[in-house]
Amino acid sequence: xxxxxxxxxxxxxxxxxxxxxxxxxxxxxxxxxxxxxxxxxxxxxxxxxxxxxxxxxxxxxxxxxxxxxxxxxxxxxxxxxxxxxxxxxxxxxxxxxxxxxxxxxxxxxxxxxxxxxxxxxxxxxxxxxxxxxxxxxxxxxxxxxxxxxxxxxxxxxxxxxxxxxxxxxxxxxxxxxxxxxxxxxxxxxxxxxxxxxxxxxxxxxxxxxxxxxxxxxxxxxxxxxxxxxxxxxxxxxxxxxxxxxxxxxxxxxxxxxxxxxxxxxxxxxxxxxxxxxxxxxxxxxxxxxxxxxxxxxxxxxxxxxxxxxxxxxxxxxxxxxxxxxxxxxxxxxxxxxxxxxxxxxxxxxxxxxxxxxxxxxxxxxxxxxxxxxxxxxxxxxxxxxxxxxxxxxxxxxxxxxxxxxxxxxxxxxxxxxxxxxxxxxxxxxxxxxxxxxxxxxxxxxxxxxxxxxxxxxxxxxxxxxxxxxxxxxxxxxxxxxxxxxxxxxx
Ligand code: GLN
Numbered sequence: 001x002x003x004x005x006x007x008x009x010x011x012x013x014x015x016x017x018x019x020x021x022x023x024x025x026x027x028x029x030x031x032x033x034x035x036x037x038x039x040x041x042x043x044x045x046x047x048x049x050x051x052x053x054x055x056x057x058x059x060x061x062x063x064x065x066x067x068x069x070x071x072x073x074x075x076x077x078x079x080x081x082x083x084x085x086x087x088x089x090x091x092x093x094x095x096x097x098x099x100x101x102x103x104x105x106x107x108x109x110x111x112x113x114x115x116x117x118x119x120x121x122x123x124x125x126x127x128x129x130x131x132x133x134x135x136x137x138x139x140x141x142x143x144x145x146x147x148x149x150x151x152x153x154x155x156x157x158x159x160x161x162x163x164x165x166x167x168x169x170x171x172x173x174x175x176x177x178x179x180x181x182x183x184x185x186x187x188x189x190x191x192x193x194x195x196x197x198x199x200x201x202x203x204x205x206x207x208x209x210x211x212x213x214x215x216x217x218x219x220x221x222x223x224x225x226x227x228x229x230x231x232x233x234x235x236x237x238x239x240x241x242x243x244x245x246x247x248x249x250x251x252x253x254x255x256x257x258x259x260x261x262x263x264x265x266x267x268x269x270x271x272x273x274x275x276x277x278x279x280x281x282x283x284x285x286x287x288x289x290x291x292x293x294x295x296x297x298x299x300x301x302x303x304x305x306x307x308x309x310x311x312x313x314x315x316x317x318x319x320x321x322x323x324x325x326x327x328x329x330x331x332x333x334x335x336x337x338x339x340x341x342x343x344x345x346x347x348x349x350x351x352x353x354x355x356x357x358x359x360x361x362x363x364x365x366x367x368x369x370x371x372x373x374x375x376x377x378x379x380x381x382x383x384x385x386x387x388x389x390x391x392x393x394x395x396x397x398x399x400x401x402x403x404x405x406x407x408x409x410x411x412x413x414x415x416x417x418x419x420x421x422x423x424x425x426x427x428x429x430x431x432x433x434x435x436x437x438x439x440x441x442x443x444x445x446x447x448x449x450x451x452x453x454x455x456x457x458x459x460x461x462x463x464x465x466x467x468x469x470x471x472x473x474x475x476x477x478x479x480x481x482x483x484x485x486x487x488x489x490x
Contacts, residue, residue: 003028004164004490008073008221009248011167012114015072018061022054022072026116029074033118033165039146039489042160044079044137045087046119054116068114069228075115076166078157079123081107081212082201086117090203091125091135091153094323094330094353104201105236106170106212106229113228118166122156125355126320127177127205129153130427133418134357141414142185143487144453148411151181157215158185162454163490164217168225171215174205175308176406176431178213179443179458183406186445186454186482188222188473189215193464194438195240196226198233206315207238209308209435219444219474223248226466240464247467253475256290260472261399264297266430272409278447278455279405285479286403286472296395296402300388301433305425307388308432310368310381317365320358325349360421389437396462401472403459404430406443410453430458440466444473446480454482 001014003025014020030050037043047053060067082088082100089095103111111117124134132140132155140155142148143163150159154171158181161169171178173191182189190213197212204210214225230244262283271279287293324346325331332348334340340348354362368377395402407427417423434441440463443456457476461469477483 004032006167007218008070008168008216008224011073012069012071016061016067022057022116023051025072026051026054026074026118029118029166036163036165036489040141040143040159040163041138042122042140042156042165043076043119044089044122044156047086047117050116050118057114057116068112069224070110071114073115073168074118074166075110076118076121076157076160076169077107078121078154078169078171080127080172080203081170082203083107083117083120086120088120088203089136090127091123091137092354092358093136094350096136096330098329100201102201105198105233107201109229110170115168121160121169124153124155125358126203126316127153127172127174128316128357128361130176130180130424131412131417132156133414134355136355139414142411143489144186145411146489147413148453149184149414151184151411153177154181154215158182158187158189161185161187161215161217162487168221169215170212172202172210172212173435174209174312175435176428178215179406179431179441179456180427182215182443183456184411184454186456186485186487187215187217188219188442188444189213190222190226190442191434191440192226192230192466193240193440195238196230196440196464196466198236198239200233200235204319206312207319208315209312211435219470219477220248220251222442223251223470242464245467247470250467251474252471253478255286255472255475258291258401258468258472259294259399260286260291261294261296261395261402263301263395263402263404264295265299265301266404270408271405274447274449275405275407275409275455278457282403282446282457282476285476289475289479294399296398298388298391298395298433300384300391303384304388304433304436305429307381307384308428308436309364309425310377311385311436313361313365314368314378315365317362317369320362323350357421385436388433392437392439393462400468401459401461403457406430406456406458410449410455434460439463440469442469442473444476445482446476448482448485
């Protein structure tokens with residue numbers, strides 16, 4: 001069995017039936033990480049006892065215990081998730097040495113189903129960014145072209161998965177952070193419906209938008225992983241009391257009679273010709289497979305980027321106020337602490353440990369929430385957000401799934417946009433409205449640029465309609481010409 005390219009279910013099956021031990025799997029991937037990570041910078045830290053964890057699992061299998069659906073599958077976890085005993089920095093100096101005493105629910109559920117945590121994955125600081133360039137741990141390289149960004153904020157997850165340093169990864173998506181890096185690195189990334197996956201133990205960025213999801217190598221692996229992490233959690237009052245369907249077992253590549261919506265507002269944009277072509281090819285493919293293509297319209301998406309940046313920055317400014325250097329995390333050094341007043345204490349600590357992008361967002365968000373501006377900015381953004389959602393609900397009366405580009409162009413060069421925050425924010429033009437409306441969305445690899453960079457297709461469905469979205473993705477994946485293509489670095 002070629003472990004490097006094996007699917008999640010193949011590895012789990014082989015471990016359970018003892019064709020391969022979890023220990024061998026962990027050692028195999030540990031070696032890959034050791035040889036490739038120095039080039040990519042995808043992992044920020046490794047689980048020092050990953051191989052021992054795998055051995056413990058093997059012992060349980062030998063005793064005949066049921067070890068779960070994902071037995072022995074090596075996973076990498078984005079820095080945003082609390083992991084018991086493993087550093088959780090959120091890509092920030094302010095949490096440089098933070099070791100949580102508990103696991104995020106999504107991680108705990110994966111562990112319960114038998115995964116082996118290999119380590120933590122790089123990301124933009126507090127998940128604020130689209131290129132992984134805001135990380136305190138340094139930029140991640142795109143394994144398809146080391147001069148390019150992997151996307152962000154879950155760039156470490158996307159790069160690690162694309163180069164098969166693990167068999168599965170977890171990411172988070174507040175405005176596109178799972179889908180955009182998935183598209184840039186040629187993997188499958190799913191942001192589920194808001195409320196599907198518990199946010200308990202995930203470092204909060206913008207709580208009304210944040211969702212966690214799988215970033216893996218196939219639609220089936222995504223469905224399987226999502227099944228494990230989804231479901232009501234008493235620790236997160238925003239999780240839905242909904243049954244979690246067996247998405248992986250119900251996957252069907254049959255799209256005959258399905259209505260695929262093309263959003264008028266997204267099809268007229270200034271698309272890179274290779275992205276345009278990939279979108280056209282995906283539409284042709286679905287037509288050939290018997291789907292019906294319909295035009296839909298969500299006019300208010302025109303405002304998605306500004307609304308997103310107002311809502312996200314406002315919530316972030318509130319969420320990040322907890323990093324004050326008092327209870328945990330980084331604290332500025334003072335010669336005589338007792339002589340320092342509180343304001344000086346906070347401003348030194350936060351001034352030294354937050355990066356420029358995080359500071360920009362805190363300032364923007366604090367401004368939006370301040371008295372006199374609250375109604376004009378934060379409230380107004382909330383009203384437009386509601387309209388975007390209502391227009392989506394209308395659109396989903398006419399179609400099952402909406403198909404669109406993920407980004408206007410393939411992965412850009414490292415350094416190309418760092419000095420222009422607006423150019424960076426505009427990267428999120430096709431992804432943020434999904435979060436504002438709380439809808440499920442995903443990216444599935446479907447095309448390639450002239451120079452060989454991966455290009456994904458974005459699919460969005462109605463609330464809790466993940467199955468429809470996954471089925472269309474499965475159909476596209478089955479017909480995809482880029483299937484089986486791997487980055488040069490491996
Ligand atoms: N690029 C967006 C931002 O910077 C989205 C990030 C995310 O989804 N976490 O906020």
